[in-house]
Each structure stands twice: as C-alpha cells, then as structure tokens.
Amino acid sequence: MSTDLLLRRAETAPGFERDLAIEGGRIVAQPGPGEHVEIDVAGRPVVPGLTDHHIHLLATAAARDSLDCSPTALAAAGGLAALLCDARARRPEGWLRGVGYDVAASGPLDRTRLDPLGVGPVRIQDRTGIRWMLDGAGLAEVLPPDPDEWPAGVERDGAGRATGVLTRLDRWLGERIPRQAPDLAGLGAWLAARGVTSVTDAGAGNGPDELAALAASGLPQRVTAMTRDPDVTAPDGIALGPVKILLDDAGLPALDDLAARVRAAHDAGRAVAIHSVSAASLVLALAAGVDRRDRIEHASLVPDDVLPVLVEAGPLVVVQPALVRTRGDRYLAEVPVEDHRGLHRLGSFVGAGLRVRAGSDAPYGDPDPWLGVAAAADRRTAGGQVLGAAEALTPGGAVRLWCDTLVDDVVVLDAGWDRLGDSPPVHAVVVRGLWAPTGSQRVP
Numbered sequence: 001m002s003t004d005l006l007l008r009r010a011e012t013a014p015g016f017e018r019d020l021a022i023e024g025g026r027i028v029a030q031p032g033p034g035e036h037v038e039i040d041v042a043g044r045p046v047v048p049g050l051t052d053h054h055i056h057l058l059a060t061a062a063a064r065d066s067l068d069c070s071p072t073a074l075a076a077a078g079g080l081a082a083l084l085c086d087a088r089a090r091r092p093e094g095w096l097r098g099v100g101y102d103v104a105a106s107g108p109l110d111r112t113r114l115d116p117l118g119v120g121p122v123r124i125q126d127r128t129g130i131r132w133m134l135d136g137a138g139l140a141e142v143l144p145p146d147p148d149e150w151p152a153g154v155e156r157d158g159a160g161r162a163t164g165v166l167t168r169l170d171r172w173l174g175e176r177i178p179r180q181a182p183d184l185a186g187l188g189a190w191l192a193a194r195g196v197t198s199v200t201d202a203g204a205g206n207g208p209d210e211l212a213a214l215a216a217s218g219l220p221q222r223v224t225a226m227t228r229d230p231d232v233t234a235p236d237g238i239a240l241g242p243v244k245i246l247l248d249d250a251g252l253p254a255l256d257d258l259a260a261r262v263r264a265a266h267d268a269g270r271a272v273a274i275h276s277v278s279a280a281s282l283v284l285a286l287a288a289g290v291d292r293r294d295r296i297e298h299a300s301l302v303p304d305d306v307l308p309v310l311v312e313a314g315p316l317v318v319v320q321p322a323l324v325r326t327r328g329d330r331y332l333a334e335v336p337v338e339d340h341r342g343l344h345r346l347g348s349f350v351g352a353g354l355r356v357r358a359g360s361d362a363p364y365g366d367p368d369p370w371l372g373v374a375a376a377a378d379r380r381t382a383g384g385q386v387l388g389a390a391e392a393l394t395p396g397g398a399v400r401l402w403c404d405t406l407v408d409d410v411v412v413l414d415a416g417w418d419r420l421g422d423s424p425p426v427h428a429v430v431v432r433g434l435w436a437p438t439g440s441q442r443v444p
C-alpha cells in the first residue's frame with residue numbers, strides 16, 4: 001500500500017507557505033480523506049525534483065569507483081587514510097581502486113602503510129601509471145602461493161616477502177581482478193543528496209543488457225534511457241527515451257543515411273536525440289528531418305544564422321551549462337573569437353522560444369546539478385572569466401532547466417531561496433511519493 005504524504009508548511013515560492021499533499025506519487029491540489037504521513041518541513045523551500053536530462057549512469061558510476069589519490073584530492077579528503085576509510089564505508093565489499101597517487105609529493109606507499117588501515121583489498125596506481133601499490137589482502141588475492149611463480153616486477157623485501165609494489169604489471173593485475181559491477185546505487189544516493197529525482201541516460205550504446213543493468217541498479221531516481229536501436233522494449237522501472245544518434249564531426253554521415261535513421265525511429269514511434277557539438281552537425285541534423293518531438297543534445301555551437309533554423313524545427317535542446325565552468329577557459333583559448341557568441345547558448349535559446357533542458361553529461365561533465373545552475377547564472381569559467389554574459393539566466397530560471405513538468409517529485413532544501421545559485425544543502429527528496437532524507441538528516 002502506498003502511503004500518501006502531507007508536507008506541512010512547505011514554502012513553494014518565496015514567502016508562500018502551503019501544505020503540499022502527494023497522493024499515489026502525484027501532487028494534488030487538496031489532500032483527500034485518506035490517511036497521510038504528515039511531515040512538518042518548517043517553512044523550508046520546496047522545489048520541483050531535479051532531472052539530469054543527460055547523464056551516462058554506468059560510466060559515471062565506474063568513474064566514481066576509482067578514487068582520486070592525487071595530492072590535491074588527498075589534501076581535500078584529509079589524507080589517504082581518511083579517503084580510503086570513507087570509500088570503504090560507502091562500498092563495504094570488493095576492491096578499492098585508487099589512481100593518481102604521487103609518490104614524490106605524498107610519500108612512498110606499500111603494504112606497511114596500507115595494512116594498518118584495514119580497508120583492503122586495495123590497489124593504488126601511481127601518477128605515472130607504471131606502478132601499483134597493494135595491501136596484504138590485495139596481494140593475497142593476486143599472488144600465486146609459490147613465490148617462484150611471481151612475475152618479475154613484484155618487489156620483495158629483505159626477507160623475500162612481497163612489499164605490495166608491483167611495477168609494469170598493469171595487464172597481469174587486470175587479469176587477476178574480477179570486474180566489479182559499477183556502484184549505481186551509490187551514485188543514485190549521491191545524486192539524491194543533491195536533489196536529483198530523475199535521470200535520462202544518454203548512452204549511445206544502450207541495448208537490452210544496459211537497460212537490464214539500469215533496471216536492477218537500485219537507483220532511487222526515475223530512470224529514462226535512450227537506446228541505440230529503435231526496436232527495444234524497456235524492462236520494468238525504465239522509461240524508454242529517444243533513439244540516440246551520435247554525430248561524430250570526424251566522419252559525419254551522408255544526409256540520406258541520417259534522414260533514414262531519423263525516419264526509422266519516427267516510424268517506430270520513437271523520437272531521436274542527436275548529439276551535436278558543431279554547427280556542421282547541427283545543420284545536418286536539422287536537414288535530416290529533426291522536428292518538435294526530437295532532441296538535440298549539447299548544441300554547443302550555434303551560429304547566429306543557424307539559430308532561426310533550429311527554432312523553426314523546434315526540437316528540445318538539452319544543454320550542459322556546467323561546461324562553461326569546467327571547460328570555459330579552454331574554449332576561450334582554443335575556439336576562434338568570432339565563434340564565442342555561439343558557444344553554449346542559454347539565454348538566447350530561451351529568448352527565441354526554444355524548449356531548453358539541462359544535463360551534466362557526467363562523467364564527461366561534473367554530475368552536481370548545482371554547479372550547472374551556478375554556471376548558468378554567472379557564466380563564469382573556473383579561471384574567473386565570463387563566457388557570454390548575455391546568455392546568463394537568473395538562478396530560478398536556471399533551476400527550471402533541470403525540472404520536468406511531468407514529474408511530481410520534490411526537493412526540500414535546507415537553505416533560503418537566495419541560496420539557489422549556490423549549492424543549497426538538500427534536506428530530503430520525495431520520489432514517487434516516498435520521503436527520502438539525505439545527508440545526516442534521518443528523521444522521520
């Protein structure tokens with residue numbers, strides 16, 4: 001039996017408090033007569049659940065499974081021991097895998113330093129990629145019992161025991177460690193703590209196997225998945241998204257071929273989502289018959305004279321505002337100045353009447369939606385320059401890019417409305433009518 005929720009004193013707009021009833025997973029205007037679980041949110045801002053409209057879940061989870069052990073990351077985590085213990089708390093089973101360790105900056109590393117932490121099995125790759133450092137539990141899993149069978153490259157101490165340092169044995173090690181399924185549930189919890197209640201997986205290679213993995217993942221979010229082929233049925237719990245078509249600028253398809261793929265998807269009752277990061281690929285996509293039911297992913301470069309053509313065709317445009325922050329300095333340095341005004345448009349898309357939504361493109365972008373909101377509002381690069389000031393939105397307008405009008409999930413914030421553009425802490429999310437507290441907040 002699904003419980004109905006009544007959020008008391010929800011501030012659904014600045015200065016406007018109401019009781020918010022969610023019944024059968026839907027927001028209703030008036031609470032019905034049935035039993036409700038009442039939660040007093042004490043005047044906290046309640047905003048629509050955020051949707052990451054473009055993320056690669058499996059790749060993002062896999063990337064998160066590697067711990068960044070670079071000097072900067074270790075400093076931020078409070079040292080290697082803190083980093084490894086925290087990772088072990090999040091992933092109780094299996095190997096921990098670290099990368100980017102700098103022996104010169106962070107000190108020599110072998111099993112004598114790793115074993116006392118008791119977090120194994122663990123393996124950490126040094127910055128150059130030449131060496132792996134393992135703890136005793138890790139060594140026990142990969143080394144043959146007979147030392148005569150150890151390959152060259154296994155470092156030994158004076159007593160002939162393995163120290164844990166393995167040199168140029170990357171391939172050998174890889175063959176001895178079972179591949180782990182990426183921790184999708186962990187990624188889902190991390191996203192929920194940032195207010196993400198639904199996701200669209202944009203995997204261009206998604207087929208039945210990937211969809212089954214997503215369905216079995218235990219993600220708390222609602223999941224929509226794009227697929228490679230039009231004729232795919234979605235497993236329970238996964239909504240079928242558009243057919244993904246990746247346009248690679250190094251080898252664009254012939255117009256007729258692309259038009260045939262778009263038509264095949266439409267004939268199968270599916271929309272297409274076309275990856276376009278250049279003016280040439282965008283013009284090709286529009287000529288191939290993309291229309292209002294379809295999506296353009298990224299639209300990272302739209303010259304002035306192409307914008308009206310895009311508006312005329314009217315697809316949903318899915319942008320990645322956070323890239324202005326994380327890659328903006330490189331764009332400013334490498335993209336010809338005359339193209340700058342067409343880069344990662346936002347305000348001019350919205351102003352022209354296009355429907356615009358946002359995603360992270362993680363793991364190629366940062367999965368934190370609030371970084372995207374902030375960058376959409378200030379258009380600042382990491383280096384502090386401004387890229388396309390005229391494209392900026394208000395923080396409220398930026399948040400709307402992560403919303404989906406058809407979703408009844410909400411986010412309860414732990415900060416005022418003035419913090420919208422500044423990573424507001426998330427108190428709880430409600431997904432499909434289920435109250436899910438985040439972070440340290442665990443009641444009721």
Ligand SMILES: [Zn+2]
Binds near residue numbers: 056
């Ligand atoms: Zn992508």
